[in-house]
Amino acid sequence: MPEILRSPTGIAGAVLLSLVAVAVLAGSFVAPYDPQAFHPATRLTGPSAAHWLGTDQFGRDLLSRLLNGAPSTIGFGLGATLLGVGAGTVIGVIAGTAGGWVDSVIMRVLDGLLAVPELLFTLLIVTILGGGMGQAMLAVALAFTPGMARIARSSVLSIRTREYVLAAVARGEPGCYIVLREVLPNALGPIIVEATIRVSFAIMIGATLGFLGLGAQPPSTEWGLMVAEGRQFMFRNPWVVAVPGVAIALAALGFNLFGDALRDSLDPRRSVRG
Amino acid sequence: MSGAGEPGTPVLEVASYSLSYRTPSGPLEALKDVDLTVERGHTLGLVGESGSGKSSLAWSIMRYLPDNAVENDGRLSLLGEDLRACSPAEILEIRGSRIAMVFQDPGTSLNPTLRLGEQLAEVLMRHQGLTQQQAWAEGEAALARTGIARPADMMRRFPHEASGGEKQRVVIATAFACNPELIVFDEPTTALDTITAQQILELFGRLREETGVAALYISHDLGLVSRVAQDVAVINRGEIVESGPCAEVFRAPRRPYTRALLEAVPRPDQWLGTAPPDPAAPALLTAEGIRVEYGARSWLGRLLNPPAEAFLGAKDVGFAVRPGELLGIVGESGSGKSTMAKVLSGLQDFDGRVGFEGRGFQRRRAFDRAYRRAVQIVFQHPDASLNPRQRISEILSRPLKLYDIVPPERRAARVGELLEQVRLPADFAGRYPHQLSGGEKQRVAIARAFAAEPAVVICDEITAALDVSVQASVARLLVDLQRETGTACVFITHDLNLVRQLAHRIGVMNRGELVDMFDTAEADAPERHPYTRALLGAMPVPAAPETTDPLKERSLP
Numbered sequence: 001m002p003e004i005l006r007s008p009t010g011i012a013g014a015v016l017l018s019l020v021a022v023a024v025l026a027g028s029f030v031a032p033y034d035p036q037a038f039h040p041a042t043r044l045t046g047p048s049a050a051h052w053l054g055t056d057q058f059g060r061d062l063l064s065r066l067l068n069g070a071p072s073t074i075g076f077g078l079g080a081t082l083l084g085v086g087a088g089t090v091i092g093v094i095a096g097t098a099g100g101w102v103d104s105v106i107m108r109v110l111d112g113l114l115a116v117p118e119l120l121f122t123l124l125i126v127t128i129l130g131g132g133m134g135q136a137m138l139a140v141a142l143a144f145t146p147g148m149a150r151i152a153r154s155s156v157l158s159i160r161t162r163e164y165v166l167a168a169v170a171r172g173e174p175g176c177y178i179v180l181r182e183v184l185p186n187a188l189g190p191i192i193v194e195a196t197i198r199v200s201f202a203i204m205i206g207a208t209l210g211f212l213g214l215g216a217q218p219p220s221t222e223w224g225l226m227v228a229e230g231r232q233f234m235f236r237n238p239w240v241v242a243v244p245g246v247a248i249a250l251a252a253l254g255f256n257l258f259g260d261a262l263r264d265s266l267d268p269r270r271s272v273r274g
Numbered sequence: 275m276s277g278a279g280e281p282g283t284p285v286l287e288v289a290s291y292s293l294s295y296r297t298p299s300g301p302l303e304a305l306k307d308v309d310l311t312v313e314r315g316h317t318l319g320l321v322g323e324s325g326s327g328k329s330s331l332a333w334s335i336m337r338y339l340p341d342n343a344v345e346n347d348g349r350l351s352l353l354g355e356d357l358r359a360c361s362p363a364e365i366l367e368i369r370g371s372r373i374a375m376v377f378q379d380p381g382t383s384l385n386p387t388l389r390l391g392e393q394l395a396e397v398l399m400r401h402q403g404l405t406q407q408q409a410w411a412e413g414e415a416a417l418a419r420t421g422i423a424r425p426a427d428m429m430r431r432f433p434h435e436a437s438g439g440e441k442q443r444v445v446i447a448t449a450f451a452c453n454p455e456l457i458v459f460d461e462p463t464t465a466l467d468t469i470t471a472q473q474i475l476e477l478f479g480r481l482r483e484e485t486g487v488a489a490l491y492i493s494h495d496l497g498l499v500s501r502v503a504q505d506v507a508v509i510n511r512g513e514i515v516e517s518g519p520c521a522e523v524f525r526a527p528r529r530p531y532t533r534a535l536l537e538a539v540p541r542p543d544q545w546l547g548t549a550p551p552d553p554a555a556p557a558l559l560t561a562e563g564i565r566v567e568y569g570a571r572s573w574l575g576r577l578l579n580p581p582a583e584a585f586l587g588a589k590d591v592g593f594a595v596r597p598g599e600l601l602g603i604v605g606e607s608g609s610g611k612s613t614m615a616k617v618l619s620g621l622q623d624f625d626g627r628v629g630f631e632g633r634g635f636q637r638r639r640a641f642d643r644a645y646r647r648a649v650q651i652v653f654q655h656p657d658a659s660l661n662p663r664q665r666i667s668e669i670l671s672r673p674l675k676l677y678d679i680v681p682p683e684r685r686a687a688r689v690g691e692l693l694e695q696v697r698l699p700a701d702f703a704g705r706y707p708h709q710l711s712g713g714e715k716q717r718v719a720i721a722r723a724f725a726a727e728p729a730v731v732i733c734d735e736i737t738a739a740l741d742v743s744v745q746a747s748v749a750r751l752l753v754d755l756q757r758e759t760g761t762a763c764v765f766i767t768h769d770l771n772l773v774r775q776l777a778h779r780i781g782v783m784n785r786g787e788l789v790d791m792f793d794t795a796e797a798d799a800p801e802r803h804p805y806t807r808a809l810l811g812a813m814p815v816p817a818a819p820e821t822t823d824p825l826k827e828r829s830l831p
Contacts, residue, residue, distance in 0.1 A: 006298065163653035164661040167722070170619040171676060172646035185663045 010261030016254025024074050027067030035060060035068040035221050044237040054239040056230055062243045069221030069244075074251060076137055076215075076222070077203035083141035084202075085195040088148025093187075095149065096156030097179055107153070110146040118143045122205055126214045133222075136215040140205050144198060151194050155187040162186075189263070196259030200252030207248050223248050283353075285488035286312040286335065286456050291348030293327075293334055293512075301344065304330040306512045308348070310490075312456065317482060317489040319503030319520065321496055321535070323741035324712075327512040328492045332458050335490070336375055337365045353455060371401035374449035375458045379465040380441035384433040390444045391429030394451065401452045416447040419484075420477055439470035443477065450481055459491045463498065467606040468768065472812035475502055494742065496539050497771075500524050501814070508532050538746040542774035542797070546750060547600055548757050550778045557594035558762055559618070559649065559730050560629035564591045566613050566622060566786075587613035588624070589786045595730060600756060600763045602777030602794070604770055604809065610786040611766045615734040618764065619651040631729075647677045650723035654735040656715035660707040666693070666718055667703035673725040692721040695758075696751060713744035717751065724755055732764045737772065749776060770797075770813050782806045 005011055032052075033039075039059030046054045053062040095106040113121070125139035159165060160183060168182050207224025209215035216222035218229065223244040230240030293305040304327045312318045322328040333339055335350060337357060350357040352372065360368065377383040384393060394416065395409035404412060410429065417425035420443040433441055442462060449457050459478070463471035479502065482489060493499050499506055500520055507517035508531065516529045527533045566587035588610045595601050605611040616622035620641040628635045630648065635641055653659040660669055670689045674680055680688045690700035696717040707715055716736060723731050733752065737745040753776060756763055767773050773780055774794055782790040782805060790803035797810065 163655060163659040166621055167651065167653065167659060167719075168672075170621055170646065170651050171673060171726070172620075172641070172643045173672075173676060181664075182661055186661065 007261050007264065009257045010265070013254050013257030013259075013261055016250055017258050020070065020074060020251045020254055023067055023070035027070045031061075031064035031067045033061035033064040035065040036219055037061075044233055044240065046237065046239055053243045054237065056226075056237075056240050057233050062239065065221045065226060066223070066243060066247055069223050069226065070247075072133065072216065072220065073203060073206065073223045073248070076133060076140075076206040077199045077251075077255075080137045080140035080202040080206065081144065081195055081199045083137070084144025085148050085191065085198070087141065088145045088150075089152045089191055091145065092149040092152025093156050093179065093184065096153040096160060097175075097183065103153075107150070110149050113146040114150070118147075118201070119205060119208060122209065123212075123214070126209065131214045131217065133216050133220075136206060136209045139209075140202050143205075144202070148191070148194065148198075152187065152191055155190045156183055159183050159187045193259050193263040196262055197256050199259075200255040203248060203252050203255070282316075283314045284311045285314050285353055286310070286490065287349070287351045287354075288331070288335070289349040289351075291331075291334065291350060292346040293330055293339075294344050294346060295340070296342040296344060304343075304512050305334070308509075308512075308514055310507055310514065310517070312488045312490055314455075314488050315482075315486040316505060317491050317503040319499030319506040320490060320492045320509060321494065321499050321506060322509035323494060323535075323743065325511075326509045328509050329460060330512075331509075332375070332460050332490070332492055335456075335458060336369065336373065367401075370397050370454075371452040372454050373456045373458065374452070374454045375460065376442075376445050376449050376462045378461040380438060380445050381433070381465065383445055384441055386433050388432075389429065390431055390433060390436065390441075394429070394444060394448050397448050397451050413447070413451070416451050417444065419450075419481065420444075420447045421473075437470075438466050439473060442466060442470075442474055446474070446477065446481070450485060450487070453485065453487075455488060457487055457489045459489060459493075461493055462491075464493075464495075468770075468812045469606070469808055471498075478502060496524070496536060496742065497814070508535065534743060538743040540746070540749075540769065540772040540775050542771050544775055546753050547776045547778065548598065548753060551596045551599040551762075553596070555596050557629070558597045558599075558631065559595040559764075560593070560627075561614065561618065562592050562627040562629060564588050564614065564617055564624050564626040564628070566610075566617060566624050586786045587622075588617065590626075591783070591786075591788045592626075593781055593788060593791060595762050595764060597729070598756070598760050598762055599779070600753075600765055600777045602773035602780040603764060603766045603783060604768065604773055604780055605783035606768060606809075608785070609783040611783045612734055613786070614783070615651060615732050615764070615766050618730075619649060619732055620646060621651075643677070647673075647726050648729040649732065650726050650728040650730070651732045651734060652716075652719050652723050652736045655739050656712045656719060657707075657739075659719045660715055662707055664706075665703065666705050666707070666710075669707075669718065670703070670722055670725055673722060677726055679725070679727060688725075692725050693718075695724065695755065696721040711744075712740055713748060716740060716744075716748055720748070720752065720755070724759065724761070727759075728761060730762045730764065732766070734766045735768070736765075738768065745772070752776070770809055782809065 005014060037060065039055060041059065042051065042055050043059045044055060044057055045051060048054070051061050051063065053066065055061055056065070091106060091110070095103045121143040122139045125142055126136055129135040129139065165178060165182050168178050206215055206222070207227065210222045210224025211228040213228065216225045218225065226244035227241050230244070234241045288308055288310040291305060291308045292303070294301045294303045308331060310318065320328050320331065334345070335357070337360070339345070345358065352368070357368070384390070391410060391413055394413040395406065398404050398409035398412050399406065414425045414429055417428055422428050422440065422443055428436065428440065428444070436444070463474050466474060475498070491499065491503055503520050505518065506520045506523050508515045508523070510531050516523060516527065516532045523532065524536065527536055568585045568587050591610070591614060593601065603611045603614065613622060617624045618628065620638055623638045630645055635645065667686065667689050670692050671685045674685050674688055689703050693700050693702055698714060698717055702710070702714070707718070710718065720736070737748055740748060749772060752763065755761065765773060765777055774797055777794050779791065779793055780797065781788050782803065784805050790806045792799070792802065
């Protein structure tokens with residue numbers, strides 16, 4: 001999709017995302033050190049020729065830990081978003097197409113859930129389910145579902161009254177054809193864009209959970225956990241916190257910018273004509 | 275106050291003005307070498323189809339161009355003062371006090387959170403330095419001049435508490451308030467109903483006489499311009515094709531484009547339709563006592579507020595369509611004509627009975643596939659009626675598949691035939707809707723309706739969103755298809771002149787009721803319903819150009 005690369009935000013997002021993708025796919029292989037190996041002689045150092053991004057309190061190489069932690073951190077964001085978006089879209093499409101009291105009941109319940117802040121909601125679920133990556137991912141997905149359902153529903157509602165959908169109804173098309181072929185392909189744009197942006201939130205919530213000790217457990221190299229572990233040594237060596245913190249920010253920014261650019265290019269009027 | 279001068283002094287001069295827009299696919303020329311002069315006390319009508327650059331010109335005069343606009347050359351001057359050389363602060367002074375603008379839709383050009391009076395007084399306070407009380411009093415006087423019965427009352431209302439016509443009167447009063455030298459009207463009656471539009475035009479004429487203001491009147495409607503303007507300029511693709519005194523240009527157009535435009539204006543005396551059907555033939559499709567209630571309330575709502583009445587979209591509407599007939603349904607917005615289209619095509623719940631080929635349907639869910647195949651609908655907006663993510667071939671083959679009209683291996687060929695039937699090249703099958711123009715899209719929508727080989731096609735304002743010339747060709751196409759296939763048609767429109775060219779019988783709807791039904795030939799008969807007569811009176815038939823060649827009639831774009 002070269003259209004997306006025409007805008008500066010699209011380029012910035014794509015560059016950041018390709019960096020993240022390289023880290024996720026090849027990170028463990030190109031890491032210069034074993035991410036768990038202690039080097040007591042070089043504890044809490046800044047960037048140097050030997051350790052490009054410095055070392056942590058055990059002398060572990062930060063670059064290696066960062067590369068090693070990329071798959072779990074990004075995978076967490078993608079997985080949680082995918083689950084949440086999937087569930088939310090199904091619920092939203094059901095509510096949007098059914099209308100009437102089905103719609104009212106579903107949406108009132110979701111409104112109630114939306115009133116609880118996402119992070120608080122996630123914490124609540126994690127408390128019930130217990131700590132760990134799997135549980136945290138499920139919790140984030142559940143926290144995302146109401147918002148995604150609302151977006152999917154509003155998108156479906158705006159499409160449902162378009163004249164081509166009315167034409168299909170007037171023709172007597174079966175309901176599943178109308179939903180799957182006429183409504184959903186046109187309603188998908190906002191959902192995909194929102195999903196892309198939400199990956200960045202998921203990464204940040206995942207990192208927060210790691211930081212609070214409710215997600216990944218030591219000695220995992222999940223980025224949020226890295227920040228949490230380095231917090232005590234922040235004043236002696238800021239690199240311990242800054243390196244994983246900046247990595248989280250850049251990955252989140254990448255998804256966010258990419259999602260923004262995606263929204264523009266997904267408009268069929270713009271993408272085909274060029 | 276306004277830079278007086280004798281009538282005939284040029285107020286606005288546009289000289290060899292060119293404008294283009296920077297787009298990702300290169301510069302787009304919007305205006306090419308435009309020359310115009312509007313004299314004091316005169317109205318210049320600027321006529322063009324959508325995309326002709328007429329609104330771009332209005333915005334250049336108002337000095338309100340988007341960032342990607344590039345002014346290449348030329349001069350814009352107001353009483354000799356170069357507008358292009360004015361600083362932004364000077365422009366702010368000129369806007370509203372020396373040049374005013376009236377927009378198309380009063381519903382969106384007024385701020386819904388401010389009282390009408392505040393919006394009117396604001397202009398006076400800003401430009402004439404009046405105090406709030408003076409401005410309010412002056413505003414009342416301005417409103418009184420526009421013929422509003424109780425101006426003081428109207429000043430205190432919010433926009434949603436006034437009708438479209440009243441709102442447009444307020445906008446016009448605001449434009450005239452500071453006694454400007456020039457007023458730019460951008461399609462000021464297009465969003466209004468026919469009868470209201472007529473009143474607004476009369477008001478415009480009266481105020482112009484009183485104030486002697488110069489006006490640039492932008493419109494796509496030639497008939498309308500011939501009524502309000504002394505001079506006319508026809509614009510096509512950014513170029514002024516022809517200009518001169520209205521009477522001259524309309525009587526004897528010199529350029530082929532102007533002629534084609536004039537010939538495309540619907541004239542009731544030029545019959546386009548098919549031969550009338552046998553009046554004794556049994557009705558094909560009937561509506562009997564159709565009643566539609568909008569906003570039907572729950573039992574709780576009825577309990578809490580029993581006297582409130584539901585809004586009726588249709589009240590006891592009944593009519594019959596004969597085989598091969600074209601039945602016109604005419605009405606203003608909100609008259610219930612589109613409600614009837616939705617009832618007949620099974621999109622709207624109703625009370626009453628729809629009869630088709632001897633069978634009766636009492637409710638929407640009773641319509642079966644055979645009925646839905648036999649009664650097809652074409653919608654108003656060509657942009658919205660085709661799924662943007664499906665190719666034309668997929669759009670057209672869907673009814674063929676759904677109703678099993680041709681065997682699967684014949685479908686692609688049938689799509690080609692359908693496209694040719696609506697005068698489109700067969701290779702359009704591979705395109706997406708956004709690669710087509712508005713008129714082409716509407717042809718595809720018509721082809722989709724005819725693909726089902728229906729007995730009746732319901733056309734819901736199918737020409738309303740199209741340019742005049744395209745409108746004429748789509749209307750002709752519909753009649754040709756009717757002639758070829760013998761399909762009956764319910765043609766819903768607000769344009770009486772158009773429907774009188776096509777329909778065998780015309781029904782008139784007003785506020786959900788069918789108030790009149792007559793044979794087209796008897797449209798001018800004295801026994802017509804008063805409302806029908808009011809509609810006819812509000813839509814005078816434009817004069818035809820003198821040397822109309824009947825052979826050219828059918829070869830329009």
